Every structure is written in structure tokens, then in C-alpha cells.
Amino acid sequence: MTSSIIHDIKPLADLHPKPESVHFQYGTAGFRTLGHVLDSVLFRVGILAALRSKKQDGKTIGVMVTASHNPEVDNGVKLVDPRGEMLESSWEAHATNIANAPTTDALVAGLVKFVDDLKIDLSKPARVVYARDTRPSGAALVSALDDGLKALGAEVRDAGVTTTPILHYLVKAINTKGTSDSYGDDSEEGYYQKLSSAFKRLVKGRPAIPPLLIDCANGVGAFAAEKLAQHLQDSITFILANTSTTTPGALNNACGADFVKTQQKLPPSLEGKLKSGQRACSLDGDADRLMYFYLDEHSQFHMLDGDKIAALVAAFIGELVKAAGLDEDIKVGIVQTAYANGASTKYLADRVPVKCVPTGVKHLHHAAESFDIGVYFEANGHGTVLFSRETQEKLRSHEPTSPAQSTAQGHLIALTELINQTVGDALSDMLLVEVVLAHKSYTGIEWDALYADLPNRLVKVVVGDRNAFRTVDAERRLVSPAGLQEKIDALVGGFEGGRSFVRPSGTEDVVRVYAEASSRVQADELAFRVAGLVYDQAGGDPAKRPVEFL
Ligand code: G16
DSSP, X not given: OHHHHHHTTHHHHXXXXXXXXXXXXXXXXXXXXXXXXXXXXXXXXXXXXXXXXXXXXXXXXXXXXXXXXXXXXXXXXXXXXXXXXXXXXXXXXXXXXXXXXXXXXXXXXXHHHHHHHTTOOTTSOOEEEEEEOSOTTHHHHHHHHHHHHHHTTOEEEEEEEOOHHHHHHHHHHHHHXXXXXXXXXXXXXXXXXXXXXXXXXXXXXXXXXXXXXXXXXXXXXXXXXXXXXXXXXXXXXXXXXXXXXXXXXXXXXXXXXXXXXXXXSOOGGGTTTSOTTOEEEEEOTTSOOEEEEEEOTTOOEEEEOHHHXXXXXXXXXXXXXHHTTOTTTOOEEEEEOTTSOHHHHHHHHTTSOEEEOOSSHHHHHHHHTTSSEEEEEOTTXXXXXXXXXXXXXXXXHOOOSSHHHHHHXXXXXXXXXXXXXXXXXXXXXXXXXXXXXXHHTXXXXXXXXXXXXXXXXXXXXXXXXXXXXXXXXTTTEEEESTTHHXXXXXXXXXXXXXXXXXXXXXXXXXXXXXXXXSSHHHHHHHHHHXXXXXXXXXXXXXXXXXXXXX
């Protein structure tokens, strides 16, 4: 039976041949490369998603077509598991193998073996929900995906053009529908309802919140922010900027969360729109990253990144837990990556347990699950807060002994609804930040004053083979190429407060270099000198302008 069902995919597979010279890799965030070479990958991901669903007894699997913060010409695809989380990592290698089968016959043979090895029962149903961002290449890629799903007879739901976090929400809501664990109504409307009603409860009785300027990166976040604003009514006002979702080349171009984080400056399109003291934030192309910023009285730009969000949110949640009388029972912990600013790690580690894990939400998410309340944020603004099942039960069953305890308990329960616990969600995180600022009567200035960032610089280096760079210790040290880490150590030793690490990107064909030091000039110099070591080691071609500021 296996082979007949799989052999039946041949005619459709022939319509989506693999380009000869490209090697695909399921990386940190799925497959990601130039949109025009991804047709065969999308077809095969359709098959894989259907098989994953069958393996999970017909539970709904999500497929998101996006390249997030990457340039508009890129696209990508990632799978979402039934609880709304990233695909189980053991399947990443299978996805890579299937994507690289050179011919239809090789693909069929590979799939037959895969189905046998994993004992996938093909008689089970397959259910898949998919969505895409606003990229021009998205529609054609979705049609290739559809062919793959059709090839295995999957039951399909098209969630249209929406954000990555909404797709994650839908997956979990669909799979928990009608159970005592229901995550919410399984519709986009259900998502907006859930977030907006929790937000209104949390800011009730607080002074009016000043309008918030949102840079939508000219991406799908513009639609979602608009719809969210309608549900939030007068509890908060958004001023939407960079909403040109159909202007060719505009997506993530000189705007958005990645621009703000890597350039550490105001997107030029916001000049003149942001007044001194006013706070603003940037989303990225699929609205899963969030970066805040403000201009001080001298019009100087100040960035409030994922580390600053983690510090703000963790302190607030810790205070609420204490105010509810639950601090003996519920502990808050933080998860960061090597990119976390050294000053943030010091600030947080003095207050709560802090874990460091490799880059990628799947690693952070997993580590955060070990805490009662796990706050995880990457410095790039990707993150969320997880409340363990036991914690959520304790919150519900707790019997407060005073009105103040009861209020804090109510706020914590509302936070569990405001926060999209499936994945980092820029819009949900933004509302969370606004709640904390409203409760603490903070402007960006007080928030920024929690600690002072160490100057830092991120650089990328184009190398022949990024897979030649292998890391250990949560990506803080290189073990390959041999000898390079020792050279980096020797260099770092000469910089006051110096720290630097090198890691291969999981989403682009480059190697990334991070450096921090006690002054901006020193951080820049250290980053460029480490990049120079990487470049020399990789035997690069100077004609390719290998080292770029990010
Ligand atoms: C993706 C992951 C993030 C990760 C980023 C790193 O982000 O979801 O968790 O931080 O990739 O990219 P790289 O490995 O290239 O440095 P996104 O927003 O692109 O989905």
C-alpha cells in the first residue's frame, strides 16, 4: 500500500523538478533562500506536512510560507507542529533529505523508505493549515505546496495572507478545539478577540496610554495591526507607518525590526514622524520580531531590544507573582542566547535564573518550558513568555487572601491570554510591553534606564561553506575550523570588556560575527578584526565584498 500511494505522486512531482545546482537545508527557521528556486521545495514540504500529520494521528500541522526579516526576493517555508511549536528537530534532517532528492524517482524511493522507517500509517488522515506573508513569490509557492498536499490527499485549510504567529495560534487552536485545553476560537478573529479582551482587562483603570507609532516593515503586520486596532477600540491608539505592502521592493527595506537592531538607528521613513520622548516599535516582515525605540530630548535614538523587553517583562511578572502571594510556588526564569548583551545578562542573572542556549526559537522555547514561568527573548526581538500547565492551574485555583492578591492573580491570568505562548509574536509582545509601561508609568526613558547596554556590533561574512564553521557551548565557541577560536581569544583579550563569537547563520549563506566592548569604537574594531580572521580562514575572494555591516 505504501508504495502505491507514494508512487501515485509521480505525475504531480514531475511538475515540480528540483533545480540541479541548489542544495537546500532545513535550518533555524525552515527552508529559506531566493523565492524563485523554491518551487520543488514547497511541493515536497506539502508531502512532508501531510506525512507529519498522519504520523501525529491526523492532528493539524501548520505550514508558513515566509522569509521573515530577509529581503523581499527571498522566501521560505517552515512547518508548525500540533501544539503550535516549531517542527520536532529530528524531522529537520528528513526534510533536508527529501528536499534534495535529485529526481522524481529518487524522491519516490526516498519517501517509501522514510514512510517505512518511521512506520507512518498512510491510512490515517492528513490535515494541514497554511498561510503566507505578503511576498510577491508567495502565491506561486503556495500553489506548489497545494500540489504536494493534494498528492497525499490532505484536508487543507488556507489561512490566507497573515502573520507567522497567527498561523501558530491557529494550529494550536484547531488542535485543542472542543477540549478543556482550548487555546481560543480557531480563527483570525478569535486571535484578535483573545488578545484585545485580555489587554483591555489589564489596562482598565490606568491612565490613558499615549499613541504608539508602529513601523510595519511594509509587510503583513500592517494588516494584522490594523485589525487588532479595531478590536482594541479606544484602549490604545496605533499610528501605523511603513504599510506599503504592494510597493515592489519595500518589504523590510530600510525599515522593520531587523533594520533597527542591526543598524541601531531610526528607519529613515520615520524621520520627522517620531517626536522626542514618543515611543515607537518596529515589526519584521512576518511580525514575529519586535524592536522598541525612542528619541530623547536631543533627538538621540535609543533602542529597546529583545533583551530590554525580557528585563522589563520578567521584573513585572515577578512582581505580580509576589503581589498575588505565589512567590513561594511559582518561579520565573529567563532564557537568552549568546547575542544577549553582556549588560543584560548581568542585570538579569542578579535577579532570576538565566539559561543560555543556541540561536533559534526552538531552542529557547524548549529551555523556557523547564521554568514555572519562562521568559525567553532573543536580542533580535523574537520571544515570548511560557506559563507551565502546573503554573496555569495554580493561578486558577489560588485563593487570594486580600483584594490586592486577587487583583494580581487576575492580572496574571489575563497575561496568560494576552501572550501568544506558541511562538514569538510581535503584536502580542507589543501589547505586553504596553501593559507593563502603563502599570509602571514608564516612558521609554525609565525602561531604558534598567541597565546600560554595552556597545556592540554585528557583522556578516560571506564564506565558501558556512557549514565548515561549527560551534559548542551555546554557540559561544568555535570548534571548527581548527585554531580559529584561539586566534579570536587572543584578539578579544586586547579589548576592554571585549566579547566576541562567530556562528554560521541558519537562515542565510553567511557567517555572523558578534562583538561587544566598553566603547563603540572598540566594539566596531573588534567585530571587523574577528571578521577579518574568519575571512582569511575561509580563503575568501576580496572581489565579493565579503564583510558587511549588518
Ligand atoms: C529565525 C529564527 C530566530 C533566529 C533567527 C536567526 O528568525 O526564527 O529564532 O534568531 O532566525 O537567524 P540566523 O541563524 O540567520 O542568524 P526569523 O525571524 O528570520 O524567522
